[in-house]
Amino acid sequence: MNEAPTAVSDPEQDTIVAIATPPGTGALAIVRLSGPGALAVADAVFRGRGSLREAASHTAHYGDIVRPPADRPDGGEAAGEVVDDVVATVFRSPASYTGEDTVEITCHGSGLVAATVVSALLNEGARSAEPREVTRRARARGSPPAAPS
DSSP states (O other): OOOOOOOOOOGGGSOEEEEOSOSSOOSEEEEEEESTTHHHHHHHHEEESSOGGGOOTTEEEEEEEEOOGGGOTTOOTTTTOEEEEEEEEEEOTTSSSSSSOEEEEEEESOHHHHHHHHHHHHHTTOEEOOTTHHHHHHHHTTOOOOOOO
C-alpha cells in the first residue's frame, strides 16, 4: 500500500517570536517577530489606522495589541481586550536584520506585558524562537555581525 509522503516542517521557514530586550526593569520592551508570516501574524492582533500587511518597509505604526479569540477559547470577555498600546515597526524582506519580513513591537517594559504580547502572537501561529535563532537567521542571510560594545 502506498502512503502519501509526510510533509516535513522546515524550521527556517517558521515565523518566530522573541523578546529582544534584556529582562529587568525598563520603560519599554521590544518583541521581535520574523519570518514569512510575520506581517500576517502581527496584523491579526494589531489594531491601528491601517493594516501592517499593507505597510511600507521601515515605517512605524501606533496602535493596540489585542488578545485574539484563541486566547479565550471559551469566548470569554478577554477576547479582543487591549493588552497594551504599542508601536509596531515594519521591516520588509530583504531590508531587515534577518533578511526576512520582520515586525518589531515596542510595548511597555513590564515582563508581564511583553509576555502577553508574545502569547498573542504565538496564538496566531508564530513559534518561540530558539536561543540565538534570530542572529543565526541574520548571519545565514549575510547580515553583518553586531558592532562590539
